[in-house]
Amino acid sequence: MNMNKKMFSLNNCLSLVVCLMMGFSGFSQNTAIKRMGSTDTQSFDDNWLFSRYGLQADGLIKEEPKNLEAVSTNETNWEKLNLPHDWAIKGPFRIELRGETGKLPWKGIGWYRKHFTVPASDSGKEIFVDFDGAMANAKIYLNGNYVGTWPYGYNSFRMNLTPFLKFGQENILAVRLDTENWDSRWYPGAGIYRHVWLVKTNPVHVGHWGTYITTPNITKEAADIRMIVKVDNATNQTVKAVVTTDLYEMDINDVAKLKVGSLIPRTVEINANGNKEVEAHSVLNNPKLWDLKTPNRYVAQTKVTVDGKVVDTYNTPFGIRTIEFTARNGFLLNGKRVEIFGTCNHHDLGALGAAINTSALKRQLVMLKEMGCNSLRTSHNPPAPELLELADKMGFLVWDEAFDAWKNGKKKLDYNVIYDEWHEKDLLALVHRDRNNPSVFIWSIGNEVPDQQNVAMTKHLADIMRREDPTRPVSNGYNDPDGGRSSGAVVALDIMGVNYFFSQQPKWDVDPRYEKKPTLGSETASTVSSRGEYFFGDPYNKTSWQISSYDDAFPGWGCSPDTQFRTNAQFPHLLGEYVWTGFDYLGEPTPYNSDETNLLNFRTDPSKQAELEAKLAELQKSNPPSRSSYFGIIDLAGFPKDRYYSYKSHWRPDVPTAHILPHWNWNERVGQIVPVHVYTSGDEGELFLNGKSIGRKKMEAGKDFRLVWDNVVYTPGELKVVCYKKGKQWATDVVKTTDVATKLKMTADRTEVFADDVDLVFVTVDITDKSGLVVPRSNESVKFSLEGAGEIVATDNGDATSFVPFQSHERPAYNGKVLVIVKAKKGQKGQFTVKAESAGLQTASTVIRIK
Ligand code: GAL
Numbered sequence: 001m002n003m004n005k006k007m008f009s010l011n012n013c014l015s016l017v018v019c020l021m022m023g024f025s026g027f028s029q030n031t032a033i034k035r036m037g038s039t040d041t042q043s044f045d046d047n048w049l050f051s052r053y054g055l056q057a058d059g060l061i062k063e064e065p066k067n068l069e070a071v072s073t074n075e076t077n078w079e080k081l082n083l084p085h086d087w088a089i090k091g092p093f094r095i096e097l098r099g100e101t102g103k104l105p106w107k108g109i110g111w112y113r114k115h116f117t118v119p120a121s122d123s124g125k126e127i128f129v130d131f132d133g134a135m136a137n138a139k140i141y142l143n144g145n146y147v148g149t150w151p152y153g154y155n156s157f158r159m160n161l162t163p164f165l166k167f168g169q170e171n172i173l174a175v176r177l178d179t180e181n182w183d184s185r186w187y188p189g190a191g192i193y194r195h196v197w198l199v200k201t202n203p204v205h206v207g208h209w210g211t212y213i214t215t216p217n218i219t220k221e222a223a224d225i226r227m228i229v230k231v232d233n234a235t236n237q238t239v240k241a242v243v244t245t246d247l248y249e250m251d252i253n254d255v256a257k258l259k260v261g262s263l264i265p266r267t268v269e270i271n272a273n274g275n276k277e278v279e280a281h282s283v284l285n286n287p288k289l290w291d292l293k294t295p296n297r298y299v300a301q302t303k304v305t306v307d308g309k310v311v312d313t314y315n316t317p318f319g320i321r322t323i324e325f326t327a328r329n330g331f332l333l334n335g336k337r338v339e340i341f342g343t344c345n346h347h348d349l350g351a352l353g354a355a356i357n358t359s360a361l362k363r364q365l366v367m368l369k370e371m372g373c374n375s376l377r378t379s380h381n382p383p384a385p386e387l388l389e390l391a392d393k394m395g396f397l398v399w400d401e402a403f404d405a406w407k408n409g410k411k412k413l414d415y416n417v418i419y420d421e422w423h424e425k426d427l428l429a430l431v432h433r434d435r436n437n438p439s440v441f442i443w444s445i446g447n448e449v450p451d452q453q454n455v456a457m458t459k460h461l462a463d464i465m466r467r468e469d470p471t472r473p474v475s476n477g478y479n480d481p482d483g484g485r486s487s488g489a490v491v492a493l494d495i496m497g498v499n500y501f502f503s504q505q506p507k508w509d510v511d512p513r514y515e516k517k518p519t520l521g522s523e524t525a526s527t528v529s530s531r532g533e534y535f536f537g538d539p540y541n542k543t544s545w546q547i548s549s550y551d552d553a554f555p556g557w558g559c560s561p562d563t564q565f566r567t568n569a570q571f572p573h574l575l576g577e578y579v580w581t582g583f584d585y586l587g588e589p590t591p592y593n594s595d596e597t598n599l600l601n602f603r604t605d606p607s608k609q610a611e612l613e614a615k616l617a618e619l620q621k622s623n624p625p626s627r628s629s630y631f632g633i634i635d636l637a638g639f640p641k642d643r644y645y646s647y648k649s650h651w652r653p654d655v656p657t658a659h660i661l662p663h664w665n666w667n668e669r670v671g672q673i674v675p676v677h678v679y680t681s682g683d684e685g686e687l688f689l690n691g692k693s694i695g696r697k698k699m700e701a702g703k704d705f706r707l708v709w710d711n712v713v714y715t716p717g718e719l720k721v722v723c724y725k726k727g728k729q730w731a732t733d734v735v736k737t738t739d740v741a742t743k744l745k746m747t748a749d750r751t752e753v754f755a756d757d758v759d760l761v762f763v764t765v766d767i768t769d770k771s772g773l774v775v776p777r778s779n780e781s782v783k784f785s786l787e788g789a790g791e792i793v794a795t796d797n798g799d800a801t802s803f804v805p806f807q808s809h810e811r812p813a814y815n816g817k818v819l820v821i822v823k824a825k826k827g828q829k830g831q832f833t834v835k836a837e838s839a840g841l842q843t844a845s846t847v848i849r850i851k
Helices: 002-022 359-372 385-394 419-434 455-468 505-509 561-570 597-600 604-623 643-650
Strands: 040-045 046-054 079-081 107-118 127-132 140-141 144-150 158-159 172-177 196-201 206-213 222-231 241-251 256-270 274-285 297-306 310-316 323-327 332-333 340-345 375-378 398-401 440-447 473-480 496-499 519-525 578-580 658-661 675-682 685-691 690-697 705-707 718-725 730-735 741-750 762-767 781-788 790-796 810-812 817-824 831-838 839-848
Touching: 127 206, 127 839, 144 158, 172 781, 206 297, 206 310, 222 297, 241 274, 241 685, 256 297, 340 398, 340 519, 359 643, 375 385, 375 578, 385 398, 419 440, 419 455, 440 455, 440 519, 455 473, 455 781, 473 519, 519 561, 561 578, 561 643, 597 604, 643 675, 658 718, 675 685, 675 718, 675 730, 685 705, 685 762, 690 705, 741 831, 762 831, 762 839, 781 790, 781 817, 790 810, 790 831, 817 831, 817 839
Parallel strands: 340 375, 340 578, 375 398, 398 440, 440 473, 473 496, 496 519, 519 578, 658 730, 741 839
Antiparallel strands: 040 196, 046 079, 046 107, 107 172, 127 158, 127 196, 140 144, 140 172, 206 222, 222 274, 241 256, 241 297, 256 274, 297 310, 323 332, 658 675, 675 705, 685 690, 685 718, 718 730, 741 762, 762 817, 781 810, 781 831, 790 817, 831 839
């Protein structure tokens, strides 16, 4: 202990000297730091050619010619496009395709080719191409030569192009992807669906994901910063390099601002064609901690110098925070308890498919944050790097997950087919890429994997993660009620992840093996609903294939949000929950999903398995059109369902919230009962129908999570709730019977956009009556057009059964709402106007300016 203290104060003096020597100058430019890595990293997304073989969108087969990697390949009919690209999202939806993967034709063989030149002046440099993710079984070729492969479609990987690159001449990069030999329980997307980067370095440079920053001791006054830097030497001689690192504060725009210190320089000798790790440290005074409300970030800028010349500059954004997980007092961030109010989310972005888009992702996270969500589970695979960048910036904690299967798959061609050869490489790719992100706080080695009881396998995988990053706990999501606890597999984990089955918790809480093991609800609820649909009686409508939004429908393993809140209240020492799911996603339209892997949720209950099996067989006969999930708290188009306000009320108790359901347009039910439910962060409420009180109701803390008036007799007019908290008026909500639909109302989420091909504007169109009230159950068809320097990217309405292609410019509203996603044409200036028209309704338009 004493020794440590001494060491820190010595570091302090040294870093001060170093700072003085180097001056306090800021970064040379005021430019945003794109990402972790060497500074000569350029987007490689533009100008690709694409051609599809094997299974086609219409189900026919187009034979794949041999040697498409060859330089001489005839590219005449190849499609020109920019990445990210998901070849399957344009459909068409086909009824005979499986609901679990979105009824979209994602299986096929995709070839991508890109012609590019690296100037002769770069000769002698190392040239890499970094893929953030390519679905799936990627094989990379340069100028006809095989460079390498990466089968797992969710991981990021680097290919070294140097050996086959022709400097100053044209090069052809070819990528073959194959989703025919990949299976999935949800829509995985297909293609180079994430960003690609060209990285140029000198032969001596920081290795790929070659930095690792930890902050082992943090007080209010000082943080101990330790950094490991791996330096690669691609020359044929031993070199001596000096590694220096400056630390800067990083602002919300990713720009390095004030220089706050430097690490002690290190000199390292690296063998020819070898690499070496060096460790440097420093003490940072008065650290600004990263937390959920003020997600302060820093960036470490590392320079590698050989013979007095800087040969590489490498940026590592990071944050300073403490995380502590306890079995009895939950999770502590910077010493303060934070209950995990999390959502699980798949990677697709609805109408955009799997193609990553930062604007779309940000829109999702803004909505989740507003609801009070503070944590994201990347179910069930490594996320796009942009998700972690946004989580770092916006203040979310991330459960970063590796796999949905290990050696024994859930599907025939799951991860199981590559497990033996690839699991370690895939875990390393995940942990090396993500271990500097302050948002990442738990590693997950799996979700409901069939091998969940396997003690040796669990230990082996958890040990890999701990070896590479001892600063974060390792978990796994279990769906067996006893989890891996009876077999002892959980002994190897730091945190127990329970999916759905909490009933055994008291038993395991007193088991000496697990009493000190923190437990987290890694998956909860799985409530299903369709936005704006309300049924009286059976929540499932097997004609429309929609589900009632009274939030009382869930599969056999799930429950309502209310029941889960009650369970959480019963086990207050648990770390919190991850709701399945924040957003609807493509595929897995349970309960109208006949995917037999659902049976795995009852792996120890044969009678429930048999019951579900019979249901699935029955379902198969009626072949529902459902192609996206009903699990989302927010629908596929990004419109909140009623449940949004349940979570917001519970997760943000200090924000006045009151939300009435259902809508109040029940002309066919005049004189009949229409139950009214209210979500509120208050504790009491009085309901009024046309000014007359229907009664005042209270909620019992820890027991009730909605106010229910089950006997309201429907009369058109105005329904109003006045909610109270501790006896004082707190929040109100009103729903009114509307008039007939007369006009369209348009609301854009922004009025300005960048013309960078990436920035998107989400425009909502409401079908309203003459006074502007949204008409529920209206489904008029809306036609979109655009004038000026913009483009329509996609449309959606959140209807999980719609077969209208997402690219269509015309779409019916679903329960009063429809969405159009637009962007500016790349590089253009000025503005554009988005217009919506519908027969018999007043049109609407909005102007978007280009920044
Ligand atoms: C879980 C599974 C999720 C999803 C969910 C639906 O068992 O981990 O991926 O399938 O069920 O309720």
